[in-house]
Amino acid sequence: AQSVAQPEDQVNVAEGNPLTVKCTYSVSGNPYLFWYVQYPNRGLQFLLKYITGDNLVKGSYGFEAEFNKSQTSFHLKKPSALVSDSALYFCAVRRNTGGFKTIFGAGTRLFVKA
């Protein structure tokens, strides 16, 4: 069975500091991994994905994520946080073969303080 864990309900960081939002997953076979962001009163927006290839993937708004197969992790990172990055972040996973269901984590609220 597939599952996604986001161990932190909330991450607090000062503006200008680097940020990390953690995600670990469990899936049989090779995973496709995604990060989505949800701003207040808006739908989820796609940030970035790992399908294959380079373990470090870059996405929108300066975000990047590193796929670590041995640790089954896909942590979201940004070198310098902005107040406008404050939002709810979801990690998601699906298998690359067979069923196409995408499983979402419970979300991590990022709060960037000015």
Added chain:
Amino acid sequence: EAGVAQSPRYKIIEKRQSVAFWCNPISGHATLYWYQQILGQGPKLLIQFQNNGVVDDSQLPKDRFSAERLKGVDSTLKIQPAKLEDSAVYLCASSSFLVEGSSSYEQYFGPGTRLTVT
């Protein structure tokens, strides 16, 4: 490019009443998803369509929920009768044709419909 459209944005009903939600995906997207997002949780897939066929409805409470996508474009999700625990945001998403080797696996979400059952 127009995004995923959903209506209504908000709905308040009493328990045991019925309700319907509408979704129009991004033009050309063959795959359409309905998710339920309860406050404090991640989205949970209710049903996934490929064109007008159902790919996965394993988590759809079929005794009260139904969904259709008759012409392979827009879709409706219905709840009849509603229960208090159905209070949630219902999200519709779409993605381009889901074939292994395709480059477009990400989903594009609509703004959601916030349902309150009293």
